[in-house]
Amino acid sequence: MTFDGGSIVPVRRFLFLAALVLALLTLVSCQEQPRQVFIEVDNSRRTVTADVATVRDALAAAGVTLGPLDRVKPDLYVETEQGMVIVVTRVEEKLETTRIPVPFGRKTVTNEALPAGETRLIQLGVNGEDEITTRIVLENGSEVERTEVSRVPLVK
Secondary structure: OEEOOEEOHHHHHHHHHHHHHHHHHHHHHHOOOOEEEEEEEOOEEEEEEEOOOEHHHHHHHHOOOOOOOOEEEOOOOOEOOOOOEEEEEOEEEEEEEEEEEEOOOOOOOOOOOOOOOOOOOOOOOOOEEEEEEEEEEEEOOEEEEEEEEEEEEEEO
């Protein structure tokens, strides 16, 4: 068979090569391209340029280790985009125990046997002491919450 006096083989070769080039271009365009993302953590801003798919991957590429209470925005499973800013908030929780004195109470009892305006001390009082445990939450080193967890009387 001939096509315009020539062979059909060169046309087939051209179509094959064109299809091959198109397939390679499609494959290259579908591959992950390095993205530049910014990570704000520990009072600094880090730049990561890498082939990372998710926020978790970007943090790993930057060598950022998360603590159990740390928060990340956007979430770890979100896909990264060129120029994305990832913010890591370091969260720390600690307990603080303090002792405070509790002043003794006074009780006034009216007694008809005493003249008006006269008072008598019947029982001496002793100050008590309470132990208070407080939960303190810190974000990036700054206190954001303080909650009393328990109050135990030590001396009544």
